[in-house]
Amino acid sequence: MRLSRYFLPTLKETPSEARIASHRLMLRAGMIHQEAAGIYSWLPLGFKVLQNIEQIVREEQNRAGAVEMLMPTIQPAELWRESERYEAYGKEMLRITDRHKREMLYGPTNEEMLTGIFRSYCRSYKELPKLLYHIQWKFRDEVRPRFGVMRGREFLMKDAYSFDIDEAAARKSYNRMFIAYLNTFARMGLKAVPMRAETGPIGGDLSHEFIILADTGESAVYCHKDLVDMPSPGLDVDFEGDLQPLVDERTALYAATEDVHDEDAFMAVPEDKRLSARGIEVGQVFYFGTKYSKPMKATVALPGGAEQAVHMGSYGVGVSRIAGAIIEASHDENGIIWPMAIAPFKVGIINLRQGEVATDAACEEAYLALVNAGVDPLYDDSEDRAGAKFSRMDMIGLPWQLIIGPRGLKDGLVEIKERASGDRQSLPLRDALNQLQDICTVSV
RNA sequence: CGGGGAGUAGCGCAGCCUGGUAGCGCAUCUGCUUUGGGAGCAGAGGGUCGCAAGUUCGAAUCUUGUCUCCCCGACCA
Helix, strand or coil, X not given: CECCCCCCCCCCCCCCCCCCHHHHHHHHCCCEEEEECCEEEECHHHHHHHHHHHHHHHHHHHXXXXXXXXXXXEEEHHHHHHCCHHHHXXXXXXXXXXXXXXXXXXXXXXXXXXXXXXXXXXCEHHHCCEEEEEEEEEECCCCCCECHHHECCEEEEEEEEEEECCHHHHHHHHHHHHHHHHHHHHHCCCCEEEXXXXXXXXXXXXXXXXXXXXXXXXXXXXXXXXXXXXXXXXXXXXXXXXXXXXXXXXXXXXXXXXXXXXXXXXXXXXXXXXXXXXXXXXXEEEEEECCCCCCCCCEEECCCCCEEECEEEEEEEEHHHHHHHHHHHCEECCEECCCCCCCCCCEEEEECCCCCHHHHHHHHHHHHHHHHXXXXXXXXXXXXXXXXXXXXXXXXXXXXXXXXXXHHHCCCEEEEEECCXXXXXXXXXXXXXXXXXXXXXXXX
């Protein structure tokens, strides 16, 4: 993509309303545009990031055996009356009345809706288990939205729902999602620690939150240090096999959010292994048994003919929130530092002297070569001065920069700069292109 | 929802106390010079001062109401 054709409205000055790094940088890098408190448009650069996150989530859900579908944003109130959550949910639920005076709502979550779908079609234990998910916008009318997309009112979320015959079977579904989440976050370059958590308004008695450690985290968390660097299970996990040992390995050590923190248990952790920090929740898994299936009569026939309410779980990943969370976990004073898997473009080409024949030609050659290699670089072909281009490229955080100017070309050289380390090397254009192609092909 | 703060040019702000034809920096446009870390000089364009009432000869400025945004807390993915 040529910058001159792109829509990248970067800001030199920081909008006054943004207080934390990710919010500031998302506004400055032209990723998002605020429409109202907690409601944002996703501009092209931000949208690419969002899609990259979404795609990784989708691939890992599919790998774990979940099946994608799509439910609407608007739901009828009746469904929520059945579970008695229509009144219980309170003002966080955005309620809408249509032209026929029917009560509707903008969905804050979809347990009721999918339970409704399930009971319409599934009558026998033979149809279990089922594990379905969708990626959809949701709305919770937070009293006080803040931190940009990390705590917006409208947010993009992946939520999966499992239906099983009993608790033992439900736990297997729970484990699938648990393992899938570890791989999902690892692929995004995040170190997410599963921690025991409160079940909240969704209800149930088994739940883990997946937490990214960051100084600006929303809540205090406590865990055993070894959990932070424990490697992810890996993409070759056999989801049809027994996942319990993998889950046990990660739940044996102490890890809890402040809501369920047990100081005595934490003190049992060796002192040099105790980690108390702040964290950002990027995912949560719940098992809640028959909380919805019972009142909503989602039952199946057992082999003997008796009716049994299905055991359910739900599993969320905050897709839009992760965009902010990654920046919180990965930035410096110059701007964002995208992990390779999430970066909106993997390579940025900087033309240091737009209009100078040899420089333009070299940039053009580099651009076309990378495009043809499937790399999708962002080529800064603007008339801006070198300094402005360096600053902007650093701010938007593309992992690799290819810097081409007359000074280097005189000796037949260009520069490659790695955003994360700041390391630069001078080399012939051919070599630079080969190197960038290798890097981008291997890690994608 | 309790407490606090702010709405003046695209962005960041001053002016308000003490009413009298609306300003600064950045950005934008034009010209010249410059050209490897957010350039310099000269010139230009752009605002019914959130909205609505009221006081006054006269309101960005004073009064009342209202809307929106932000911060702290409670709540939450």
